[in-house]
Amino acid sequence: MIIVEENKCDFCGTCVAVCPVDAIELFEAQIDILHDRCIDCDLCVWICPIEVLHTVEKEMASA
Numbered sequence: 001m002i003i004v005e006e007n008k009c010d011f012c013g014t015c016v017a018v019c020p021v022d023a024i025e026l027f028e029a030q031i032d033i034l035h036d037r038c039i040d041c042d043l044c045v046w047i048c049p050i051e052v053l054h055t056v057e058k059e060m061a062s063a
Contacts, residue, residue, distance in 0.1 A: 001056055002033050002044060008052040015044035015053060 009031050016024045023037040024044060045053045 001035060002038060003054050003056055004031055005052040010050060014047050018043045018047045
């Protein structure tokens, strides 16, 4: 599961461009990961220039 560090994203759109399944939505001041569509390929995590995207285990994300 991919998470975004709160209040750190600069909304550059790099992650949106690289996502193969269009699981990331970018708005003017908000980024949403569509977890039901995400395939956990981690391309967005690797490409993020400011390292605000992270992979976490699903159990940790729900805690």
